[in-house]
Amino acid sequence: MRFSESIFSTRFQIARHDLENHLAEALSAGGDYADLYFEYLLTSSIGIDESMVKSVTEGVSVGVGVRVIAGERTGYAYSDDLSPEKIRKAARVAAHIAAGPSHVDKVSLNEGQGHNLYAVAMAPTETAFSERVELVKRADRAARAYDPRIFQVQASYADNLREVMVATSEGVLTLDRQPLARLSVSALARVEGGEPQRGHAGGGGRVDLDFFLREKTPEYFAREAAREAVAMLDSVAAPAGEMTVVLGPGWPGILLHEAVGHGLEADFNRKGVSAFSGRMGQRVASELCTVIDDGTISNRRGSLNVDDEGHPTRRNVLIENGVLTGYLQDKLSSRLMKSASTGSGRRESYAHVPMPRMTNTFMLAGQSDPADIIRSVPKGLYCANFGGGQVDITSGNFVFSASESYLIEDGKLTRPVRNATLIGNGPEALKYVSMVGNDLRLDEGIGICGKEGQSVPVGVGIPTLKIDKMTVGGTQ
Amino acid sequence: MSSGENHLSELARDIVRRAVAAGAGDAECTIEEGDEFSANVRMRELENLKEAGSRAAGLRIVRGQRTGSSYTSDLSEEGIARLVKSAIELADVTTDDPHAGLPEPEELGAIEGDLRLFSADVDTLDTEGRIALARRAEAAALDADPRITNSEGASFDSYAGRHIFANSRGFAGDYRSSSCSLSVVPVAKDGESMERDFWYHSARSLGRLEAPEQIGRTAAARALRRLNPVKVATQKVPVVFEPRVAASLVENLFEAVHGMMIYRHESFLAGKLGERVASEKLSLIDDATVPGGFGTSPFDDEGVASRRTVVIEGGVLKSYLLNTYAARKLGMKTTGNASRGLTGNAGIGHGNFFFANGVLPPERIIAGIADGFYVTELIGMGVNIVTGDYSRGAVGLWIRNGELAFAVSEVTIAGKLQDMLMGVEEVGDDLEFRGSVAAPTLKIGEMTVGGK
Numbered sequence: 001m002r003f004s005e006s007i008f009s010t011r012f013q014i015a016r017h018d019l020e021n022h023l024a025e026a027l028s029a030g031g032d033y034a035d036l037y038f039e040y041l042l043t044s045s046i047g048i049d050e051s052m053v054k055s056v057t058e059g060v061s062v063g064v065g066v067r068v069i070a071g072e073r074t075g076y077a078y079s080d081d082l083s084p085e086k087i088r089k090a091a092r093v094a095a096h097i098a099a100g101p102s103h104v105d106k107v108s109l110n111e112g113q114g115h116n117l118y119a120v121a122m123a124p125t126e127t128a129f130s131e132r133v134e135l136v137k138r139a140d141r142a143a144r145a146y147d148p149r150i151f152q153v154q155a156s157y158a159d160n161l162r163e164v165m166v167a168t169s170e171g172v173l174t175l176d177r178q179p180l181a182r183l184s185v186s187a188l189a190r191v192e193g194g195e196p197q198r199g200h201a202g203g204g205g206r207v208d209l210d211f212f213l214r215e216k217t218p219e220y221f222a223r224e225a226a227r228e229a230v231a232m233l234d235s236v237a238a239p240a241g242e243m244t245v246v247l248g249p250g251w252p253g254i255l256l257h258e259a260v261g262h263g264l265e266a267d268f269n270r271k272g273v274s275a276f277s278g279r280m281g282q283r284v285a286s287e288l289c290t291v292i293d294d295g296t297i298s299n300r301r302g303s304l305n306v307d308d309e310g311h312p313t314r315r316n317v318l319i320e321n322g323v324l325t326g327y328l329q330d331k332l333s334s335r336l337m338k339s340a341s342t343g344s345g346r347r348e349s350y351a352h353v354p355m356p357r358m359t360n361t362f363m364l365a366g367q368s369d370p371a372d373i374i375r376s377v378p379k380g381l382y383c384a385n386f387g388g389g390q391v392d393i394t395s396g397n398f399v400f401s402a403s404e405s406y407l408i409e410d411g412k413l414t415r416p417v418r419n420a421t422l423i424g425n426g427p428e429a430l431k432y433v434s435m436v437g438n439d440l441r442l443d444e445g446i447g448i449c450g451k452e453g454q455s456v457p458v459g460v461g462i463p464t465l466k467i468d469k470m471t472v473g474g475t476q
Numbered sequence: 477m478s479s480g481e482n483h484l485s486e487l488a489r490d491i492v493r494r495a496v497a498a499g500a501g502d503a504e505c506t507i508e509e510g511d512e513f514s515a516n517v518r519m520r521e522l523e524n525l526k527e528a529g530s531r532a533a534g535l536r537i538v539r540g541q542r543t544g545s546s547y548t549s550d551l552s553e554e555g556i557a558r559l560v561k562s563a564i565e566l567a568d569v570t571t572d573d574p575h576a577g578l579p580e581p582e583e584l585g586a587i588e589g590d591l592r593l594f595s596a597d598v599d600t601l602d603t604e605g606r607i608a609l610a611r612r613a614e615a616a617a618l619d620a621d622p623r624i625t626n627s628e629g630a631s632f633d634s635y636a637g638r639h640i641f642a643n644s645r646g647f648a649g650d651y652r653s654s655s656c657s658l659s660v661v662p663v664a665k666d667g668e669s670m671e672r673d674f675w676y677h678s679a680r681s682l683g684r685l686e687a688p689e690q691i692g693r694t695a696a697a698r699a700l701r702r703l704n705p706v707k708v709a710t711q712k713v714p715v716v717f718e719p720r721v722a723a724s725l726v727e728n729l730f731e732a733v734h735g736m737m738i739y740r741h742e743s744f745l746a747g748k749l750g751e752r753v754a755s756e757k758l759s760l761i762d763d764a765t766v767p768g769g770f771g772t773s774p775f776d777d778e779g780v781a782s783r784r785t786v787v788i789e790g791g792v793l794k795s796y797l798l799n800t801y802a803a804r805k806l807g808m809k810t811t812g813n814a815s816r817g818l819t820g821n822a823g824i825g826h827g828n829f830f831f832a833n834g835v836l837p838p839e840r841i842i843a844g845i846a847d848g849f850y851v852t853e854l855i856g857m858g859v860n861i862v863t864g865d866y867s868r869g870a871v872g873l874w875i876r877n878g879e880l881a882f883a884v885s886e887v888t889i890a891g892k893l894q895d896m897l898m899g900v901e902e903v904g905d906d907l908e909f910r911g912s913v914a915a916p917t918l919k920i921g922e923m924t925v926g927g928k
Contacts, residue, residue, distance in 0.1 A: 045820070049740070052571040057819045058562045059547035060555065061532070076526040080549045093527050096603070129569045152740050188742065188862065196741060198862045238867065240890060240926040241710035271518070273628050273663050273672065351528065388857040390869070394663055394672040395705075397886050399856035399869035419865035421858035421888050423926070471707075473858070473867045473888020473926035 001163075001175045003111055007040050008165050012062075012082045014038075016109055019167040022066070022084075023107040025091040027169055030100030031068035031075070033331070034091075037308060038064045038082070038165040039350040042125050045158040048136040051144075056129065063350035066090045069332055070098035076353045109173040114305035114312045117298050118206035123179035125161035127209050132157055135183055139218035143187045146226035149233065151196070152188035155222070157181070159204075166310035174310040179206050180301065180457060182446060185221045189229035197235065197418070199228030200385075200403065203444025205301045216444065228385060228404050231416050238405070238420035238474025244380035245422060245470040246373055246408065249441035251386055253460035256291055256361050257449065258389040258398040259426045260284070264318050264326070265344075265356040265451075266333035268393050275396025275426050276324065284324045285430030288366055291319040293328060295343055295359030301445040302360035302459035309345035309354050316342045318361075319430075330356040348454040358449060362461035366436025370464035373435045375411040381420060381472055382406045382413055396426035399473075421473040429470065437464030484509060484531070485650050487551070488642040491535055494560050496644050500537035500567075502578045503644045506777065506818055507533045510637025515603070517610040518629035520618070525603070534818025537563045541572040547819040575804040576821075578778065583800070583810060584647040585781040592768040594652035595681030598634045606632045609658055609688050616692025617662040623703065624696050628661035628672060634682075639773075647779035655770070656682050660692050664699040671705070671883075673698035673853070678910060680768050698852070702871060705885035708927045714848040715889055715923045716841060716875065719906055721851050722915035726829055728893060729760060730913075731861045733787055733795075734824050735802025735813075744864035744894060745793060753793045754897035757834065760788035762797060764812070764827025771828035771912030778814035778822050785811045791898075799824050830914040834903025838917040841902045848875040849925055851889065864893040870925075888926035896920050 008014045019036060026034035040062050047055040064087055065078040075097025077090040124132065139155035159181035167173045184202030201224035203216050212218060247255060260276070268274035276284065285291070295304050295313030304313050309331045318326050329337070330345030333356060346357035374382060382405060389400030402420040406413040442461035449458040488505045495503035509531035516524040533556070534547040544566030548559045601609075614630035634656040642648040659676035675695035677686040717725065737743040745753060754760075764782035766772050773782050778800055786794050798806070799814035799822045815825025842850065851872040858867040867890035873880040891899075904917030 046569075052573050054570065054573055054576070055543070055545065055821050056566040056570050057545040057547070058566060059534075059819055060558065061547075061549040063530070063549065073522055074524045076524065076528075078528040078530070080530045080532070090528070097522075097525050129566065133569045152742065154740075188740070190741075195744070196862050198742070198860070237865070238890070240888070240924050242928055271628065272626055273670075275670065351530065353524065353526065390855040390857070392672070392853075392855060392871075394670055395702075395871075395885060397855070397869065397871075399858070399888070401856055401858040401867070418863065419858060419860050419867050421856055421867035421869065421890070421926075423856075423869045423886055423888050425886055471886065471888065471926055471928075473869070473890050475867075475890045475892075475924040 001177055003173060003175060006165060006175050007163050008038050018084055020107045020109055022087050022091050023167060023169045024104060025088055026066055026068050026095050027104040028102045029095040029098040030102055031070040031095060031098040033069040033169055035067050035166060035168040035309065036064055037350055040163040041160060043160040044125055045156065046133055046136050047156045048140050049154045051140050053133055053136065065350040066094040067353065068094040068097050072336060073097045074332065074353060078351045104169065107169050108171055109167055110171055112172045112174045112310060114174060114176060115296055117296060117303050117305055118179060120179045120208045122208060123161040124159040124181040124209045131209060135212055135218045139183065139185045139222040142219040142222035143185055143226045146223050147230050149189045149191055149230055150187050150226050151190050155185045157183045168310055172310050174306045176305045181207055183212060183218060183221055184446065185225040187225040187229045189233055191233055194233065197229050197232035199225040199232065201225040202446045205299045205445040206303060207299050231404065232418050235416040235418040237476050238417050239472055239476045240474045242469050242471050244377050245467045246377060246380060246382045247462060247465045248382065248384040249437065249439045249462060249464050251443040251460065252383055253362055253443060253462035254386050254389050254400050256363060256462060257358060257460050258391045258400055259424060259429050260291060260319065261358045261361045262391050263393055263396060263426045264328055266327040266329045266337060267356055269327055270333045270337055274393050279324050279427065282324055283322050284427045285319050285322040286433040287322040288436045289319055289322050289430050289433055290364040292364065293318055293358050293361045297360055300360050300459045301447060301457045304359065307343045307345045308347045311341045311343040311345065313343040313359060328356045328358065330354055346456050348456060352454050357451065357456055358458050360442065360459035362440065362442060363463065365438050365440035365463045368435045368437050370437040370439050373437055373464050373466045374408060374413065376435065377408045378410060380408040381417065382408050397423065398426055399423045423471045423473055432468040433465055434468045435466035439463045484640050485648065488640045489648055491533060491556060491560065492642050492644050495535060495537050495563065498560055498564050500539055500564060502538040503535065504578060505533060505535050505642050507640040508637065508818065510635055512635050514631060514633045515607045515610050516629050516631045517607060517614050519627055520611065520615060522607055523629060532818055533559060535559050535563045537567055538577050539567040541574055541576050542567040542570045543576050543821060544570060545819045575801055578643055578645055579780050579800045579810060581645045584645060584779045586649050586774040587765060587781055591772050591774055593680060593772060594654045597682040598636055598654045598656045601682060613658050613660045613688035613692040616689040617660050617696040620693050620696035621700055623664050623666050623700060624662045625665045626663035628663065630660040633657050641779055643779055649775055649779065651774055655680055656685055658685060658688055658691055660695040662696050662699045664703050666703045669704045671699055671702035673702060701873065702883050705883035707886045708874060708884055708925060710925065710927050712922050712924050714845050715920045716848060716850045717918045718850065718852050719908065719915055719917055721854055722918045723913045724854055726831060726913045726915050728859050730826050730829060733797050735796050735798040735806065736824060737861060738796050739802055739805040743861050748793050751793055752791050754788055754791040755900035756791040757903045758788060758791055758897065758900050759832040761786055761832055762827050762829045766828050769828040769909065771826060776812045776814040777816045780810055780812040780814060782827060783812045797824055797826060826912065828909065828912050830907060831916060833905055833907035833916050835905050836902050838904045838906055841904055841917055841919050842875055842880065843878040845875045846877055849884065850875050850880055866891050866893050866896060889923045890926060891923040
């Protein structure tokens with residue numbers, strides 16, 4: 001998209017020289033770097049519960065964030081009013097972080113180029129509501145039809161269309177139009193006299209509505225949610241203690257996100273507070289493990305043409321054959337660590353300061369047949385699906401919770417197991433990876449990552465993985 | 477903010493009138509405005525300053541038995557026109573729901589009198605003064621012990637805002653609120669062992685904020701006691717939750733008594749009203765009327781007066797937490813717990829939600845345990861409210877012969893919430909509010925610790 005065609009130019013009447021003036025104002029107290037992040041966000045959501053479409057909402061949010069960096073210091077201010085006076089005021093507030101005379105004469109902006117990873121002609125947010133409402137109705141019907149033991153179904157559909165513009169004092173002006181959509185289904189199953197069990201499934205990405213009509217239909221997600229709920233009816237409580245764990249492909253890749261991803265974000269390492277600090281070049285995983293963070297995969301939920309600081313996203317190798325090779329950098333950390341940005345500067349909205357974040361984090365496929373991996377385990381746990389996870393960056397301890405798992409006995413999957421929380425230590429856990437499947441799969445597109453109060457969409461993925469030793473937090 | 481207050485209250489009423497004129501049977505409008513400030517200091521140097529104000533409006537309309545919602549941060553004439561048009565149009569694609577709709581007029585109301593939610597002093601300190609508070613808190617942590625070698629910083633945050641609500645059944649109300657908080661995250665190091673912890677305090681008024689030095693020293697002590705942790709063997713032992721961790725159980729129970737979860741049978745407490753669900757030593761109370769509380773408000777997000785609700789009394793489940801919709805589904809009355817952001821149907825929230833204080837000092841609880849686990853932090857989301865299955869990552873100290881003996885980490889604690897509630901053997905006398913959710917120290921008779 002060109003600046004002159006953007007909503008910021010056409011509707012809000014912002015001219016290029018306005019941006020240059022605001023940046024000069026932001027640097028008027030002597031800061032080293034400044035940027036402006038404009039955002040125009042349209043959101044919609046639809047919810048069905050008890051087969052009734054109970055909630056349909058739509059919203060608009062507009063604003064600009066002004067950031068000034070002076071050495072290690074950051075000043076930030078934002079405005080939800082795009083009038084020149086309000087932006088100028090925000091720029092002056094952000095400028096307070098620096099104390100001195102300006103040493104910038106003038107900023108001249110040139111339009112930069114990013115990728116074109118989500119060439120969506122019509123964003124889902126721009127389609128008729130009646131078409132989108134049909135998605136949750138179909139999901140509701142399909143989940144209920146799956147099995148008579150399904151007694152509650154909730155489905156929600158949400159999309160947004162974010163138009164962003166980043167202007168930096170280094171003269172770069174980038175624009176992007178970022179569509180995002182997600183369909184989620186939750187189902188409860190029950191047998192007479194037993195306790196209910198829940199199943200959940202969902203997916204989406206930076207896609208058009210056709211994705212849900214042709215590729216991953218409401219019925220696909222609905223049946224998956226219902227299948228998990230019904231499967232869990234026969235489940236037993238999780239075992240407790242150290243054992244061999246096999247992770248299925250796809251969403252269980254949340255392991256990488258928690259165990260290594262956060263610990264490799266440059267801000268934590270610059271400050272020396274990560275369990276991975278100072279370990280560059282060291283072995284932190286078995287040599288079977290190569291871990292990538294790639295923001296350039298077409299139509300993925302975690303992908304971006306440019307990050308929220310105007311840098312094109314990249315494919316970054318974090319761990320190569322078990323050796324730590326890279327951090328995820330944003331503008332501030334890369335300046336201070338004298339390294340290149342990795343296109344990993346992200347923020348939740350114009351009201352938030354950017355920081356290094358993941359995009360799509362996954363492990364490269366290995367050689368093993370997934371069936372052989374399971375056959376190789378005399379006694380252990382196979383985890384097929386997960387809820388969420390969390391990590392303590394400093395100690396490196398992380399947990400993630402399996403919503404659907406199975407006991408492995410004599411090389412075969414036997415009883416379903418519910419609520420198995422797995423716990424491990426980031427720099428140690430992947431050293432016990434002894435087999436990597438040839439079946440790399442990325443998740444369906446439901447991930448939300450939280451850091452310091454900011455949420456951003458992300459993706460994860462792994463092939464089937466065998467981890468020889470991990471602690472399972474059950475009761476048996 | 478003073479010049480804008482009448483304007484925004486009038487705007488909320490005007491949006492309701494315009495929605496009704498455009499065809500809504502009923503309408504309700506929420507407007508939020510607020511100013512936030514944050515200063516962050518790390519390793520004794522200023523690191524971040526953030527300052528901004530924002531405002532936005534949300535509208536929900538009911539037409540027949542259908543509802544539509546919208547929100548906008550664009551309060552221009554064009555933005556408001558779109559807000560109204562959008563909510564009206566969206567109602568057309570929803571389904572008739574016989575339970576939808578606003579509270580009955582006689583249910584609407586507000587608590588009278590000063591609830592002490594706003595104190596102008598949060599705005600009186602200049603930027604340098606605010607930075608100085610964060611600097612002093614971090615310095616106290618860094619100076620507490622040579623093993624405090626690093627820090628994720630200290631923050632001073634403040635907020636002052638106004639909440640405005642009007643509906644087409646004659647309710648119009650607004651209230652201001654303020655808060656400020658100071659937090660510190662020190663990092664302790666000893667050989668290869670590196671651990672962080674945090675401590676904080678928040679208050680509605682700057683004058684009531686704890687001394688920065690006290691917050692910093694507590695944070696340092698918490699990080700230091702985590703050094704050189706042991707991963708213990710898998711075993712079943714008594715578990716003691718310190719207050720900060722016990723409060724997370726209150727949050728779990730909030731979901732379990734949440735009216736929406738109840739009518740959908742998504743909670744292990746659905747259908748258990750009047751039954752014994754916890755140890756008789758346990759009472760759980762929701763009280764949105766406590767002056768100055770972080771969960772206090774004169775009215776809920778549907779315009780129903782806030783109140784005090786006893787949820788569990790002496791182990792017996794007495795009430796769920798309900799908004800108008802959940803109450804109608806269950807054939808009950810709202811408990812004044814409607815909560816929402818700017819848009820969508822009302823959800824359910826809590827006021828000041830807490831386990832009632834007990835009688836035993838926490839030291840006495842620990843002294844009575846030969847072998848057990850004192851939990852100081854939980855991570856992960858392994859709580860299933862449908863079944864009550866509970867399994868979370870835990871950090872803490874091992875109790876040996878009645879004393880806190882050594883640090884423990886990389887373990888899990890697991891059980892069933894049903895059994896954990898019934899298994900509460902002791903309730904501490906140390907209830908203290910640092911937010912809207914609070915609990916005293918709790919001892920649970922037995923849980924599984926998952927380790928080696």
